[in-house]
Amino acid sequence: MINLHNVSKSFSEFRAVQSVSLSIGEKEIHGIIGASGAGKSTLLRLMNLLEIPDTGEVEVNGRLLTRLNGKELREERKSIGMIFQHFNLVANKTIYENVAVSLKLAKYPRKKRRERVLECLQFVGLASYADKYPAQLSGGQKQRVAIARALANNPQLLLCDEPTSSLDPNTTAEILGVLRDVNRTFGVTIVIVSHEMDVIKSICNRVTVLADGKLYETLTIEPKGIRIIDGDPESFVKQLTEDGELNNA
Numbered sequence: 647m648i649n650l651h652n653v654s655k656s657f658s659e660f661r662a663v664q665s666v667s668l669s670i671g672e673k674e675i676h677g678i679i680g681a682s683g684a685g686k687s688t689l690l691r692l693m694n695l696l697e698i699p700d701t702g703e704v705e706v707n708g709r710l711l712t713r714l715n716g717k718e719l720r721e722e723r724k725s726i727g728m729i730f731q732h733f734n735l736v737a738n739k740t741i742y743e744n745v746a747v748s749l750k751l752a753k754y755p756r757k758k759r760r761e762r763v764l765e766c767l768q769f770v771g772l773a774s775y776a777d778k779y780p781a782q783l784s785g786g787q788k789q790r791v792a793i794a795r796a797l798a799n800n801p802q803l804l805l806c807d808e809p810t811s812s813l814d815p816n817t818t819a820e821i822l823g824v825l826r827d828v829n830r831t832f833g834v835t836i837v838i839v840s841h842e843m844d845v846i847k848s849i850c851n852r853v854t855v856l857a858d859g860k861l862y863e864t865l866t867i868e869p870k871g872i873r874i875i876d877g878d879p880e881s882f883v884k885q886l887t888e889d890g891e892l893n894n895a
């Protein structure tokens with residue numbers, strides 16, 4: 647699905663990604679983990695050419711993106727969705743309009759847009775929020791809208807840049823559940839950048855470890871599953887006292 651051949655990217659003198667070669671298979675949930683500044687986001691953004699590599703080739707779905715002209719690249723990007731840590735919704739557009747905009751940009755047939763938007767919102771459990779604005783939604787709901795928007799054009803690949811890093815543990819678990827459903831239901835290949843080991847271990851089946859812009863290792867792992875943490879106050883107290891750090895005296 648994705649083949650990176652010796653891709654490198656520098657910002658001024660700084661070598662953010664250095665000669666990375668990596669293959670990601672169809673329908674994988676592939677994690678990218680590493681320390682802050684390791685080059686994770688840059689590597690992800692090279693996969694849809696949001697960052698243009700200085701050297702190397704990027705192949706997605708059998709097409710060498712690095713050889714396409716602007717028009718061809720725009721066409722190819724329809725099959726690549728992306729979500730971000732801070733959701734990137736348009737504040738003065740409704741939830742419906744936020745999803746519809748990606749269909750409009752992709753010139754999706756006008757008559758079918760409404761049905762498609764509602765279908766996507768339904769999938770993420772937010773059909774009844776169509777007329778609300780982003781500010782009226784929680785962080786987890788905003789990320790669901792971003793997922794609906796990313797899915798609207800039926801992508802084969804979904805790139806996720808720290809998708810749960812602004813969310814609390816339970817909402818993180820919910821969003822990971824939605825991403826896993828996207829992978830299982832539609833067979834979408836997913837690449838997740840995260841600095842959170844629990845996130846990577848819960849749903850990824852292959853993981854790339856990056857260090858100082860270089861690929862350190864790629865491993866196959868058994869996803870551990872998504873753990874919903876009880877969010878009631880009693881459970882917080884229990885977890886704190888179980889650690890032996892506090893008592894109720």
Ligand SMILES: Nc1ncnc2c1ncn2[C@@H]1O[C@H](COP(=O)(O)OP(=O)(O)OP(=O)(O)O)[C@@H](O)[C@H]1O
Pocket residue numbers: 657660662680681682683684685686687688689841
């Ligand atoms: N557009 C840019 N201009 C200049 N430097 C950049 C740019 N984008 C990234 N960098 C630098 O490249 C390095 C790698 O950044 P990147 O965001 O890919 O790392 P990361 O592993 O995702 O880190 P973090 O987890 O902190 O987001 C960092 O030192 C960053 O400052």
